[in-house]
Amino acid sequence: MKTRTVMALVKKNLKGTTREPAALFLVILFPLLTTVAFGLAFGGMDSGGTSEFTIGVVNMDSGPYDSVWAESFVGNLTEVNGTIVTHYDDNTTGQDDLLNGNLDALVVIPEGFSESCDSYWQTPGDSGSWINSTVELYVDSGSMIAGGAIPPLVQQVLLNTLFGEQSMSLELPIEIGSPSSVVVSDMTQWDFMAPGMFAFAGVFLIMTVSQTLGVERETGLLGRMATTPVTSSEYMVSQTLSNMILALAQVAVIFTSSILIGYQPDTSLAGLVFAFGIVSLFALTSVGLGLITAVLSKSPDVATGIAFIFIMPQMFFGTFMPLGALSESIGKFMPSGYVTHALTTLFLRGAPITTFSVWMDLLILAVTGIVVLVVGIVLFKKRGIK
Amino acid sequence: MSETAITISNLVKRFDDVVAVDGLDLEIKWGELFGLLGPNGAGKTTTLNILNTLLEMTEGSASVGGYDVVEDADKVRELIGVCPQEPSYYGFLSGRENIELFGDLHGVPKDVLDERIDDLIRKIGLEDHINRRAKEYSGGMIRRVSTLMALVHDPKVALLDEPTVAMDPVSRRAVWDFIRELKDNGMAIILTTHYMEEAEVLCDRVGIIDEGRLIALGSPKELMDKYEAEDLEEVFIKLTGKKLTEGV
Numbered sequence: 246m247k248t249r250t251v252m253a254l255v256k257k258n259l260k261g262t263t264r265e266p267a268a269l270f271l272v273i274l275f276p277l278l279t280t281v282a283f284g285l286a287f288g289g290m291d292s293g294g295t296s297e298f299t300i301g302v303v304n305m306d307s308g309p310y311d312s313v314w315a316e317s318f319v320g321n322l323t324e325v326n327g328t329i330v331t332h333y334d335d336n337t338t339g340q341d342d343l344l345n346g347n348l349d350a351l352v353v354i355p356e357g358f359s360e361s362c363d364s365y366w367q368t369p370g371d372s373g374s375w376i377n378s379t380v381e382l383y384v385d386s387g388s389m390i391a392g393g394a395i396p397p398l399v400q401q402v403l404l405n406t407l408f409g410e411q412s413m414s415l416e417l418p419i420e421i422g423s424p425s426s427v428v429v430s431d432m433t434q435w436d437f438m439a440p441g442m443f444a445f446a447g448v449f450l451i452m453t454v455s456q457t458l459g460v461e462r463e464t465g466l467l468g469r470m471a472t473t474p475v476t477s478s479e480y481m482v483s484q485t486l487s488n489m490i491l492a493l494a495q496v497a498v499i500f501t502s503s504i505l506i507g508y509q510p511d512t513s514l515a516g517l518v519f520a521f522g523i524v525s526l527f528a529l530t531s532v533g534l535g536l537i538t539a540v541l542s543k544s545p546d547v548a549t550g551i552a553f554i555f556i557m558p559q560m561f562f563g564t565f566m567p568l569g570a571l572s573e574s575i576g577k578f579m580p581s582g583y584v585t586h587a588l589t590t591l592f593l594r595g596a597p598i599t600t601f602s603v604w605m606d607l608l609i610l611a612v613t614g615i616v617v618l619v620v621g622i623v624l625f626k627k628r629g630i631k
Numbered sequence: 632m633s634e635t636a637i638t639i640s641n642l643v644k645r646f647d648d649v650v651a652v653d654g655l656d657l658e659i660k661w662g663e664l665f666g667l668l669g670p671n672g673a674g675k676t677t678t679l680n681i682l683n684t685l686l687e688m689t690e691g692s693a694s695v696g697g698y699d700v701v702e703d704a705d706k707v708r709e710l711i712g713v714c715p716q717e718p719s720y721y722g723f724l725s726g727r728e729n730i731e732l733f734g735d736l737h738g739v740p741k742d743v744l745d746e747r748i749d750d751l752i753r754k755i756g757l758e759d760h761i762n763r764r765a766k767e768y769s770g771g772m773i774r775r776v777s778t779l780m781a782l783v784h785d786p787k788v789a790l791l792d793e794p795t796v797a798m799d800p801v802s803r804r805a806v807w808d809f810i811r812e813l814k815d816n817g818m819a820i821i822l823t824t825h826y827m828e829e830a831e832v833l834c835d836r837v838g839i840i841d842e843g844r845l846i847a848l849g850s851p852k853e854l855m856d857k858y859e860a861e862d863l864e865e866v867f868i869k870l871t872g873k874k875l876t877e878g879v
């Protein structure tokens with residue numbers, strides 16, 4: 246592997262992208278325009294739609310009283326339409342799942358919950374003799390709907406538990422602790438879409454790669470290069486490197502342009518570095534799929550069509566398209582879905598870089614990327630230069 | 632270094648039922664400029680593509696600089712400079728950048744490369760256009776760039792497939808002078824051409840092939856004497872009863 250050769254080919258590829266209007270459009274201008282257009286269109290819009298809430302419950306109620314009140318509270322919560330209740334043994338695992346996006350909210354029932362309720366009914370009129378306790382509520386700050394809807398919902402369930410269907414304007418021994426992690430007020434639909442933009446741009450590298458290779462094959466350049474000392478690994482490495490560089494440029498373009506139109510990702514420098522890393526790994530998958538597309542295509546024109554077979558599903562199910570719960574499950578099969586998931590966790594939920602799930606996403610992408618790339622290279626070599 | 636630059640023995644190449652090369656034997660010496668002549672479909676390009684490692688032969692063997700073109704393809708690629716019949720180049724690069732890229736791919740030292748490219752461009756008369764994008768070039772300009780892409784690393788063996796087609800007479804003569812100079816420096820060169828004048832004034836020896844078989848071999852003068860012909864065109868007609876070229 247000669248560095249000089251690889252660098253010369255990378256330089257050539259990058260010139261090809263920056264000098265060919267069509268390539269430049271696809272790689273840089275298209276993501277830029279999409280970011281600005283969607284950012285402006287959805288930046289002022291509240292997130293809409295309805296969905297089911299997954300609420301985690303940690304029941305710590307115990308002590309001298311049995312925990313009937315707590316059980317009835319959980320029962321009522323479960324009965325509410327549109328909620329799925331999951332039980333956790335301790336606060337930590339619940340918090341982890343909340344941070345990783347598996348939960349919309351986490352309710353922690355305190356130790357003295359039943360005691361509190363009993364004390365109220367013993368002397369409903371004398372607030373001085375109540376035993377106070379606090380139900381802690383944590384809401385996914387990455388979900389605007391959850392942030393708005395869950396606190397009143399829990400409040401309602403609490404009242405129902407204590408009074409049946411009675412009045413709600415009573416004084417209570419139990420209050421809901423302020424949901425500390427909820428950041429609702431200034432979120433717009435765009436904040437939910439922005440993380441998906443990064444994968445969206447990277448998906449189109451499939452087309453760039455298959456076009457480049459198709460043209461080089463059709464014009465005889467691949468053949469011409471095959472008569473020089475350039476090895477196929479040098480050629481492949483140069484293709485991969487140039488597209489990783491393009492992917493990084495895309496991240497920079499999307500990040501900068503979305504900040505300029507007012508997007509404020511809830512992350513640190515480490516989060517941004519992570520974004521560069523995960524997107525460049527995602528580029529491996531795109532290069533691999535681009536190679537496979539080039540193998541399947543007779544000409545560069547055909548490649549455009551075939552590339553969309555790989556682009557469309559990744560675009561619809563793994564980027565920012567808000568298609569509801571089904572798309573989330575399909576997204577698990579889309580490499581782009583992992584980019585979006587990780588960046589949503591970091592940028593939207595404000596999770597720290599140490600969060601386990603984002604590293605899982607990174608690992609899955611790395612493995613997928615390498616496998617797809619290797620398959621692409623093997624198939625491409627097999628088809629040869631004709 | 633091997634004694635002969637190129638050795639071809641009993642070379643056969645079949646594409647399905649087409650026999651493109653049919654038992655070719657040839658030896659080309661260092662510093663020899665060899666012209667391969669023949670009508671369309673005679674097997675010239677196929678022969679060159681076997682020598683430049685793009686195609687594998689069906690039978691026989693060939694070596695360049697003593698290296699077998701199949702067994703030691705990597706070694707062969709280091710020795711040769713290849714100008715394909717259809718010029719292939721990057722349209723988005725300038726002429727100079729195309730030439731430079733192939734210099735890089737062959738590992739020509741950077742300082743040598745810049746100077747050499749200046750020199751080559753001057754010799755081949757492209758100074759005025761060399762920094763324009765190659766896709767804007769005329770057919771003759773792109774041929775000249777393509778020839779320099781093949782020769783920028785000063786190869787030991789040059790395999791040039793119709794290097795001067797589509798060139799105006801002035802450019803063609805510039806390329807001839809340039810090729811002669813390379814040959815004088817010891818390079819072995821095979822070129823194919825349809826221009827009989829080119830073969831007569833330029834080549835030390837020519838081989839005329841028809842339907843994949845070598846039907847005449849010698850210096851242009853020897854052949855004309857032997858067949859009592861005015862020029863190579865007439866030699867060919869006498870040999871095959873066919874016209875070698877039409878309307879050129």
Ligand SMILES: Nc1ncnc2c1ncn2[C@@H]1O[C@H](COP(=O)(O)OP(=O)(O)OP(=O)(O)O)[C@@H](O)[C@H]1O
Nearest residue numbers: 646649650651669670671672673674675676677678
């Ligand atoms: N890839 C291929 N597949 C099938 N047949 C081929 C292929 N390449 C060449 N041929 C056939 O081999 C024969 C020789 O072709 P070749 O290109 O070597 O001719 P040539 O002498 O270079 O002709 P020209 O003067 O037109 O360039 C022709 O009959 C051609 O159709």
Ligand SMILES: [Mg+2]
Nearest residue numbers: 675676677716
């Ligand atoms: Mg030919």
